[in-house]
Amino acid sequence: MDRTEVVASVAGDLYATEQSIDAAITSATTLVQSMIGARALLKVSPVAAAGSQAKAMEAIAALSAAREAIVACHNEMAKDHRRLGYGTYNVGPLDKPDSDDWGQTRPPSAEAEQPLRAVRPIRVA
Secondary structure, three states: OOHHHHHHHHHHHHHHHHHHHHHHHHHHHHHHHHHHHHHHHHOOOOOOOOHOOOHHHHHOOOOHHHHHHHHHHHHHHHHHHHHHHOOOOOOOOOOOEEEOOOHHEEEHHHHOOOOOOOOOOOOOO
16 A cells, blocks of 8 residues: 555544544434433423433443544544644545635635646756
């Protein structure tokens, strides 16, 4: 494997891990919603299911902590990637939004503002 393949492999694993944690959070929140709905349909007292709902919510909190940790890991890996001089690789979904979390627009990069120009190779004698 060359360097590009190794970096792409690790980035793919990172992306898959992020997606898995998000899917687990979605499933756990659906479970809590289902528990509350079932309790209401069965006309069971909220006290009866308080313990199990609390445990499910603890699991959601733990998954949230895991998500924060994997995002921090992603940021550290990006720093390492730049420090090691591997350049820019885009791995993961190609439909990433042009805005940060919660719709805040990213500032345009300096590269986007500058038109491309031709560069002549340097001859070494």
